[in-house]
Amino acid sequence: MPLIWLVISIIVICAAGYALGRKRALASAGGDARNLHSRPNYYGAYVALCAGVPAIATLGLWLFVQPMMIERSVASLIPNSAVPEGSSIALVMSDVRRTADGFEALFDQDRLSREAAMQMQSAGADLRDQFGEVGVALASEIDETVLSAGQRYWSLSARWHTIMGYAVLAVALLGFGASYARAHKDFRARNSVETGILALLLAAACLAILTTLGIVLSMLFETRNFFGLHSWSDFFFGGTWAPNFRGDSELSILPLLWGTLYISFIALLVAVPIGLFAAIYLSEYASPRTRAFAKPFLEILAGIPTIVYGLFALLVVGPFLFDIFGKGGFAGVEWMAGVRAVITAGVVMGIMLIPFVSSLSDDIINAVPQAMRDGSLGLGATKSETIRQVVLPAALPGIMGAVLLATSRAIGETMIVVLGAGAIAKFSGNPFEAMTTITTRIVSQLTGDGDFSSPETLVAFALGLTLFVLTLGLNVLALYIVRKYREQYE
Incomplete structure (x- = not known):
């Protein structure tokens, strides 16, 4: 059947x-x-x-x-x-x-x-x-x-x-x-049905926890197999990423980690100011009619598939930046060698993160009691002074948590990096050069009919586990900041 x-x-x-x-x-x-x-x-x-x-x-x-x-x-x-x-x-x-x-x-x-x-x-x-x-x-x-x-x-x-x-x-x-x-x-049918529904809810909660535990354990076991075939010191402290499937690969995570953090940093430079300023405007200055119109349109950015952002980076943002900083471009100096670069992926990823920062920051700013604004205005402060000296300090822990959550989202991004940043693993401070990230290498190492007993394939699980620990740490830090420094208002 x-x-x-x-x-x-x-x-x-x-x-x-x-x-x-x-x-x-x-x-x-x-x-x-x-x-x-x-x-x-x-x-x-x-x-x-x-x-x-x-x-x-x-x-x-x-x-x-x-x-x-x-x-x-x-x-x-x-x-x-x-x-x-x-x-x-x-x-x-x-x-x-x-x-x-x-x-x-x-x-x-x-x-x-x-x-x-x-x-x-x-x-x-x-x-x-x-x-x-x-x-x-x-x-x-x-x-x-x-x-x-x-x-x-x-x-x-x-x-x-x-x-x-x-x-x-x-x-x-x-x-x-x-x-x-x-x-x-x-x-007693009602008692039995309610007990059954409660058991289903408990099973759903346990299933979510067990799924997470299963993912972590599967990565742990494969990572253990990887370190049985490849030196852990080279993975964590080496300086070269060069898999060649011939048994003499250099598989260091540091060049990939640098590319991941560098691209995420540029993305946050774009997303945090724009997202925070948008949140301040929507929560403090915009009229209800403007807010009802602007906020849904801003949040549409969060629903766009990342592959569309990647194509936007490859076909629009990359060529635009190359026209400015490429050969014969800005100041007559060739800054960019191609459309794929750290700045291309960083700018587009920052655009993608704007609704994450703005929506969370907007909710946090709106949670600040109106009485604090009224008290500041009553003492003679202007609206801008009230926002700068009262509202933002009160909302700062929550805003920091929102930024850290956006950072976790940036670190885990793949398609924008694949299409916008290239696939070169190296150390460089030049944002106009091509680089790659951990997620991109995971996809590359697991693509095709690779031998899952080789370190060149198993390294993807070690990369995934490291990325999981990194994003988990950022999420825990965000929750810690919000809970520890959040002021409780009556």
């Missing part, structure tokens, strides 16, 4: 459970809802929850575990001699999965039913004979071991997918039956 139909079946069972559970509870009370312990809707919701939640949980767990179990089973069938020299079992399994996808695509053309194919394979038949010219092409282009493993991978996936459908529907029907039998006028 296709996954979409399985989900629709669960929804239908839940809807039927809601209607029938409500009807059964009313019938047990003689049709008078006043004789029920809870409102009729609670009985229907209880049956729907008991039918849907266990089924969805079973489906999610099955979809998570099944690929790992199948891959482990198929990988055990591949002999070491089938792994090419210089490759790994992970790359072979990648070919196996693609081959299995090819079998799936062929069966989707209704050349042979899955049930018939599985029966033929159980009898020892070679499925390639059923595909005519397509099967001949498939057999000629793929290694025999990979082809057999792909055939096995597909057959296991199809078999366990069918079992999954029956198992999930059985769980849904069992939950439906058990809860439907309890839908009686004396059953």
Whole structure:
């Protein structure tokens, strides 16, 4: 059964459970809802929850575990001699999965039913004979071991997918039956539903925490493997980034970290003054009509995809700066050698960060009590003096937190840097030269069919973990500043 139909079946069972559970509870009370312990809707919701939640949980767990179990089973069938020299079992399994996808695509053309194919394979038949010219092409282009493993991978996936459908529907029907039998006028349906909703909310909170923990642990394990193959001293204290996939790479994070911080610094030079001044104007000077018009338009910048900003940097800002600072440009000196430079990415990234700074700063400035403004004005201060000497000092901790959060956003940016700053890892203080960042190198190292047992690929996880620690530290520092120095007003 296709996954979409399985989900629709669960929804239908839940809807039927809601209607029938409500009807059964009313019938047990003689049709008078006043004789029920809870409102009729609670009985229907209880049956729907008991039918849907266990089924969805079973489906999610099955979809998570099944690929790992199948891959482990198929990988055990591949002999070491089938792994090419210089490759790994992970790359072979990648070919196996693609081959299995090819079998799936062929069966989707209704050349042979899955049930018939599985029966033929159980009898020892070679499925390639059923595909005519397509099967001949498939057999000629793929290694025999990979082809057999792909055939096995597909057959296991199809078999366990069918079992999954029956198992999930059985769980849904069992939950439906058990809860439907309890839908009686004396059953405390409201208490059970509220307890179930509370459990779902708790599970959602735990899922978010566990997801973060899983991401961190996955990076930790791969980073440990990287430092088992490459010197940690070279990674943290070396001065060169030069991966070459020949075993003599120099993989230092310092040139990448310098590029990341340099571009982020230029972005903040653009975003912080403009964003802060915009926030001051919108909160202190703009009329309600102007504010209602200007603030949504300013925040539109936050919804623009970063790839669009990257194209803007490459096609508009870069050429514009090159015309000014390029050959024969500003003061007759060639400042820029190309459109990709630190200043190109920094300026565009700063434009992207303006709504982050302005919106947070605007909310913080508006949170300053009006009584403080009135008191300052009552003592004879002008409006500008009140803003400069009363409002901004009171809002400064929150503004600093907003700036640090914008810094974390800048450090994690990728597409603007890829298209606007280039891909050269080096130490330089010239903002008109091309550089790169940590996020850009992560993308580069994981692009293509790289060997995940090589330090040149595993270094991406070490870079990611370092970036995670850096941004986490900035976020914690922002929260610390806001909480420690925030003044509490009555």
